[in-house]
Amino acid sequence: MSAAQWRKAMNTGAATQAWPRQRRVATATVATAPAPSPYAGSDAPAWLEWLWERVAARHVFVLAFLVIYPLLATPFFTFQIGAQSLALGLIALSLTFLGGYGGMISLAQMTVAGIAGYMVAIFGVSGTAEISLGWPWWVVVPLAIVIAVVCATFIGWLSVRTEGIYTIMITLAIGVAFHYLALQNYSVFNGFQGLQKVYAPTVLGVNWGEPLPFYYLALFWSLAGYFLVKYLIRTPFGIALQGIRDNPRRMNALGFNVTAHRVAAYAVAGLIAAVGGVLFVWYNALITPGSVGTYWLINILIIAVLGGMRHPIGPFLGAIVFVLVQNFAIDVFARERFNLVIGGVFLAIVLFSPDGLLGLWARLRARFENADARSRISTQRPASRA
Amino acid sequence: MSRFWKWFWWIVIGGPIAVFAVWAVADNTRLFFVTLLNGLTLASLYFIVAAGFTLVFGLMRNVNLAHGSLYLLGGYLGYVVAEHTGWWLPALAVGFVAAAIVGLAMQVSIFRFMQGEDLRQTMVTIGLSIVIADILLWVFGGMVHQLSPPAWLDGPLRGLPVINAYSTYRLALLPLGIAIGVLLWLFLNRTRVGMLIRAGVDDRAMLSASGVNVNLVFAITFAIGAGLAGFGGVVGAVELSMVPGEDVRLLLASLVVVIVGGMGSVVGAAIGAAILGVAETFGLAYAPTYSVVFTFVILVLVLAFRPRGILGRPA
Numbered sequence: 001m002s003a004a005q006w007r008k009a010m011n012t013g014a015a016t017q018a019w020p021r022q023r024r025v026a027t028a029t030v031a032t033a034p035a036p037s038p039y040a041g042s043d044a045p046a047w048l049e050w051l052w053e054r055v056a057a058r059h060v061f062v063l064a065f066l067v068i069y070p071l072l073a074t075p076f077f078t079f080q081i082g083a084q085s086l087a088l089g090l091i092a093l094s095l096t097f098l099g100g101y102g103g104m105i106s107l108a109q110m111t112v113a114g115i116a117g118y119m120v121a122i123f124g125v126s127g128t129a130e131i132s133l134g135w136p137w138w139v140v141v142p143l144a145i146v147i148a149v150v151c152a153t154f155i156g157w158l159s160v161r162t163e164g165i166y167t168i169m170i171t172l173a174i175g176v177a178f179h180y181l182a183l184q185n186y187s188v189f190n191g192f193q194g195l196q197k198v199y200a201p202t203v204l205g206v207n208w209g210e211p212l213p214f215y216y217l218a219l220f221w222s223l224a225g226y227f228l229v230k231y232l233i234r235t236p237f238g239i240a241l242q243g244i245r246d247n248p249r250r251m252n253a254l255g256f257n258v259t260a261h262r263v264a265a266y267a268v269a270g271l272i273a274a275v276g277g278v279l280f281v282w283y284n285a286l287i288t289p290g291s292v293g294t295y296w297l298i299n300i301l302i303i304a305v306l307g308g309m310r311h312p313i314g315p316f317l318g319a320i321v322f323v324l325v326q327n328f329a330i331d332v333f334a335r336e337r338f339n340l341v342i343g344g345v346f347l348a349i350v351l352f353s354p355d356g357l358l359g360l361w362a363r364l365r366a367r368f369e370n371a372d373a374r375s376r377i378s379t380q381r382p383a384s385r386a
Numbered sequence: 387m388s389r390f391w392k393w394f395w396w397i398v399i400g401g402p403i404a405v406f407a408v409w410a411v412a413d414n415t416r417l418f419f420v421t422l423l424n425g426l427t428l429a430s431l432y433f434i435v436a437a438g439f440t441l442v443f444g445l446m447r448n449v450n451l452a453h454g455s456l457y458l459l460g461g462y463l464g465y466v467v468a469e470h471t472g473w474w475l476p477a478l479a480v481g482f483v484a485a486a487i488v489g490l491a492m493q494v495s496i497f498r499f500m501q502g503e504d505l506r507q508t509m510v511t512i513g514l515s516i517v518i519a520d521i522l523l524w525v526f527g528g529m530v531h532q533l534s535p536p537a538w539l540d541g542p543l544r545g546l547p548v549i550n551a552y553s554t555y556r557l558a559l560l561p562l563g564i565a566i567g568v569l570l571w572l573f574l575n576r577t578r579v580g581m582l583i584r585a586g587v588d589d590r591a592m593l594s595a596s597g598v599n600v601n602l603v604f605a606i607t608f609a610i611g612a613g614l615a616g617f618g619g620v621v622g623a624v625e626l627s628m629v630p631g632e633d634v635r636l637l638l639a640s641l642v643v644v645i646v647g648g649m650g651s652v653v654g655a656a657i658g659a660a661i662l663g664v665a666e667t668f669g670l671a672y673a674p675t676y677s678v679v680f681t682f683v684i685l686v687l688v689l690a691f692r693p694r695g696i697l698g699r700p701a
Binding site: 105158161162166168169170172173174176177180181184185294298301305337339340342343344346347350351354 | 449451496503505506508509510512513514516517519520521523524634638641642644645649674676677678679681682685686689693694
């Protein structure tokens with residue numbers, strides 16, 4: 001092994017060296033509420049204490065706001081802004097999980113979501129009767145998700161053979177290849193037109209395609225995805241994954257199967273993206289090759305980066321900003337220049353705040369916090385990581 | 387790999403291709419050779435564009451996803467020049483120089499400040515490609531621009547054996563690609579700057595320690611790599627026409643070429659371009675619906691057996 005290779009091996013974590021510093025700032029938000037537990041020593045049920053430890057006032061506020069939001073907003077805001085942000089956020093969440101915790105930036109997450117969407121349209125009901133099989137939703141949705149997860153695992157298996165930037169290139173190539181396949185194939189994917197009139201089913205007497213039920217459906221699955229990621233990153237699997245992100249060579253030396261962990265991360269991310277994809281196809285009521293084209297592949301990356309990849313709330317923040325810009329940039333700029341606006345915003349974020357809006361927020365907080373608080377955080381850090 | 391397995395894979399992969407070739411020649415000799423020529427000339431264009439991509443990657447570990455945008459930029463500017471002056475050769479020069487200047491500006495103003503941050507650089511190039519593509523759409527609109535070839539390359543070349551006639555311009559792409567490949571090889575292997583670039587590819591830090599201004603070497607490489615994309619843009623503007631979306635197509639082609647051929651290797655880019663170009667045109671000619679799938683299958687096969695590409699070396 002040459003000197004250069006040694007140096008490279010030792011510095012594999014160099015590119016990610018900014019992360020621990022950022023994480024310390026990020027944990028500030030977790031560790032600033034050291035109120036004594038009123039349940040210490042009392043005989044209150046364990047779950048109440050568990051809740052007290054983990055739930056802060058802002059959690060309750062955000063959740064309450066999310067639940068009553070559609071009652072305050074017009075159907076347009078509920079559906080176009082709220083539900084779309086949630087569905088896109090869920091797809092971007094899969095990228096955040098892969099990129100933020102696994103260190104693998106995959107541009108094929110929209111492809112996985114698109115595969116799930118296409119499967120829903122192909123096995124379920126759509127406007128193209130000669131392709132759609134018209135199976136009931138409770139067969140179609142699980143089947144679509146399983147197929148998408150299998151595809152995601154395959155994509156993962158292909159791309160984990162490579163590292164870092166190679167992953168972006170290969171997933172981009174895979175994503176564009178699927179786009180062209182959907183574009184050129186008429187027997188299954190119905191070519192350029194795609195599959196139209198793919199509506200959410202009516203279950204329990206509720207039409208889930210209506211703005212209000214659809215919003216709650218999207219909210220439920222977004223929360224499920226959010227808590228799944230929150231939970232996973234604390235499991236041994238999640239910890240090992242983060243170790244692999246920081247230094248695969250050392251984790252390999254410690255006896256962890258790096259490839260298996262990475263492929264598993266792709267599978268989990270595929271599951272999240274697939275659920276998001278099903279929601280997204282119901283939201284649009286159609287799926288076309290355009291939905292899995294480069295434009296959307298990159299939009300998912302934009303959303304994830306815009307929000308920040310350090311925390312699973314990031315992609316949802318990014319999605320809200322993205323959807324708002326998409327809907328209201330028309331009023332400020334010409335509609336055709338949307339790409340310029342969002343591309344410029346993305347560029348500015350990547351250039352000046354690599355951690356996205358969350359990083360910006362953490363930096364602002366850090367600036368206004370006094371030195372005392374900062375020292376307290378640093379002493380608490382080991383505890384908060386355990 | 388033992389000799390047996392080597393032979394095994396040659397037969398498993400090469401066998402069907404040979405059978406197909408024999409069948410295709412027997413079935414329709416002219417179609418086969420026209421397709422082969424189409425493939426090789428397309429490969430030539432892919433090589434010109436991908437060589438710049440792989441050069442930049444090899445030295446800087448920077449995946450320039452704005453490479454397709456530079457291609458489009460070069461093509462559009464070449465189109466403007468050719469329209470106004472009526473000459474094609476100045477258009478080529480302008481395409482090269484304009485893309486090189488933009489590439490140089492990118493390197494000097496952005497990438498210099500994020501050395502070693504691969505993912506961030508990649509994302510910056512994605513942002514740049516969105517912005518450049520949209521500005522080009524703004525300026526040139528969405529319609530198809532097509533450059534006409536120079537008079538001395540216009541029209542078909544007649545009297546060829548087997549295929550009778552073939553587009554002169556297209557045929558000229560083949561020697562052009564080879565010439566650029568040879569020039570690039572000579573530049574990298576026989577000049578001082580080329581020597582520095584190769585040294586930088588092998589060990590950047592050591593090159594810097596031995597007193598070379600690495601930033602200057604980076605800037606030169608980036609300019610040449612970007613310039614090749616612009617050059618390819620003008621060449622491609624005649625053959626493929628310029629339209630928004632072409633940038634993504636050429637970016638994808640460059641990605642596949644360098645993944646298949648091995649990143650950072652110019653010879654690898656040539657091999658990858660030849661494989662991709664031939665596979666794509668044969669797919670289009672013989673199985674139009676699934677031509678993209680061929681590209682994908684090649685990608686999968688190469689990644690499965692040689693994760694770093696055919697000529698790729700461990701980084």
